[in-house]
Amino acid sequence: MRRPPALKKGDVIQIxxxxxxxxxxxxxxxxxxxxxxxxxxxxxxxxxxxxxQFAGTDDLRRKDIVAAWRSDxxxxxxxxxxxxxxxxxxxxxxxxxxxxxxxxLIGFSDTTALHGLLNNSGVCSLHAPLLSTLSNTHxxxxxxxxxxxxxxxxxxxxxxxxxxxxxGEARGHLIGGNLSVxxxxxxxxSMPSFDGAILFIxxxxxxxxxxxxxxxxxxxxxxxxxxxxVLVGGLTExxxxxxxxxxxxxxxxxxxxxxxxxxxxxxxxxxxxxxxPCGHGDRNHPLLLGxxxxxxxxxxxxxxxxx
Numbered sequence: 669m670r671r672p673p674a675l676k677k678g679d680v681i682q683i684x685x686x687x688x689x690x691x692x693x694x695x696x697x698x699x700x701x702x703x704x705x706x707x708x709x710x711x712x713x714x715x716x717x718x719x720x721q722f723a724g725t726d727d728l729r730r731k732d733i734v735a736a737w738r739s740d741x742x743x744x745x746x747x748x749x750x751x752x753x754x755x756x757x758x759x760x761x762x763x764x765x766x767x768x769x770x771x772x773l774i775g776f777s778d779t780t781a782l783h784g785l786l787n788n789s790g791v792c793s794l795h796a797p798l799l800s801t802l803s804n805t806h807x808x809x810x811x812x813x814x815x816x817x818x819x820x821x822x823x824x825x826x827x828x829x830x831x832x833x834x835x836g837e838a839r840g841h842l843i844g845g846n847l848s849v850x851x852x853x854x855x856x857x858s859m860p861s862f863d864g865a866i867l868f869i870x871x872x873x874x875x876x877x878x879x880x881x882x883x884x885x886x887x888x889x890x891x892x893x894x895x896x897x898v899l900v901g902g903l904t905e906x907x908x909x910x911x912x913x914x915x916x917x918x919x920x921x922x923x924x925x926x927x928x929x930x931x932x933x934x935x936x937x938x939x940x941x942x943x944x945p946c947g948h949g950d951r952n953h954p955l956l957l958g959x960x961x962x963x964x965x966x967x968x969x970x971x972x973x974x975x
Contacts (some may be wrong), residue, residue, distance in 0.1 A: 670768075670792065671956070672771055672772045673819075674818050674819025675818060675819075677706040678706065680741045681707045681710070681746050682712075682746070683702075683746055683799065684733055684748065685715055685724075685748045687722070687778040688750065689718040689719075689723040691716070692716065694749065697799070697802075698748060698799040699711075701799070701802060712732045712735065714728050715748075722753045726753075726757050730757040733782075734761065734764045738764055746772075746774045750779065750800070754778045754779060758781050758856070770791040773786055774813070775796065777846050777872070778846065779845070780795075786958070792959055793956075794816065794955070795844075796809075796813045801952065805952055825972040826972075827944060829968055833939075834933065834934070834936075834939055837963065838963045840864045840896035841861075842959050843861070843867055843958075844899070847879070848871055850869065854891075860957075864894070864895075864896050865894075866895070866897045866898070866972075868946065868955060869901065870900075870902045870903065870904075870948065871947075872903075873904070876907070877909070879903070879929065883931075887932050893936060895938055896938055897939045898936075899970075900940070900944060901945070902946065902947025908920050930942070941963065941965045942970075943970070944970075944972075961974055962974075
């Protein structure tokens with residue numbers, strides 16, 4: 669798996685919007701942020717376009733990504749905003765990738781669809797804050813992201829023990845991202861290989877029964893049993909079928925989001941670590957997807973190290 673070259677001062681970072689539309693305020697913030705780091709931010713003339721909830725038509729958004737990937741000057745693509753839309757432009761991108769000259773892709777949430785495509789092409793990518801989420805991102809996570817982009821070795825990620833954890837040790841390639849997006853990628857060319865992988869999942873604004881349905885599907889088609897280990901990050905703003913969440917009657921699912929995920933991971937005989945500080949919550953520690961990692965879950969903590 670190839671890791672893109674370290675970024676240097678003066679390198680060009682392309683601001684891209686493969687999903688939801690962005691406004692001038694976010695663009696101005698992004699330009700100021702990247703310029704302060706002494707990078708050269710760049711964006712296409714169509715970046716501020718809008719087509720329904722998307723940042724322009726599928727064709728325009730795809731062309732922006734292709735132009736950035738094919739540019740000799742651009743060294744990284746940083747996604748401005750998530751939402752939905754990346755899945756609509758994935759087809760037709762792979763032939764424009766050049767694994768021999770890899771570029772950084774930075775983003776999370778809906779960007780999961782693009783991470784899978786890059787990882788399947790043999791290129792590592794960064795599951796990390798979007799430009800739109802940087803203002804709410806813990807400073808430690810931003811510093812770790814910038815260190816990795818500059819060529820530093822990713823730090824060990826250590827987090828507290830959770831009673832739902834399954835103890836053990838495993839080695840494998842790191843894959844994953846947003847569970848809902850991953851689930852929509854099943855049987856497509858952008859779905860990363862689960863065989864021997866350490867899977868990371870997180871989600872936001874989902875229904876409890878949706879979580880169960882997605883995990884049940886992953887189990888029934890045999891993907892879960894092929895894993896070497898699992899990391900469970902933030903499950904944020906998860907909703908139930910109750911009046912307080914906008915439903916006409918109370919029909920609660922009966923289990924929490926963590927309990928649902930745990931139920932489907934029991935019996936796999938692989939280490940499972942809950943509480944990974946990544947996702948849509950307070951913490952979003954960057955993950956170098958595609959890398960070989962070592963996961964250790966014991967009675968006191970969980971630790972992830974890059975090999």
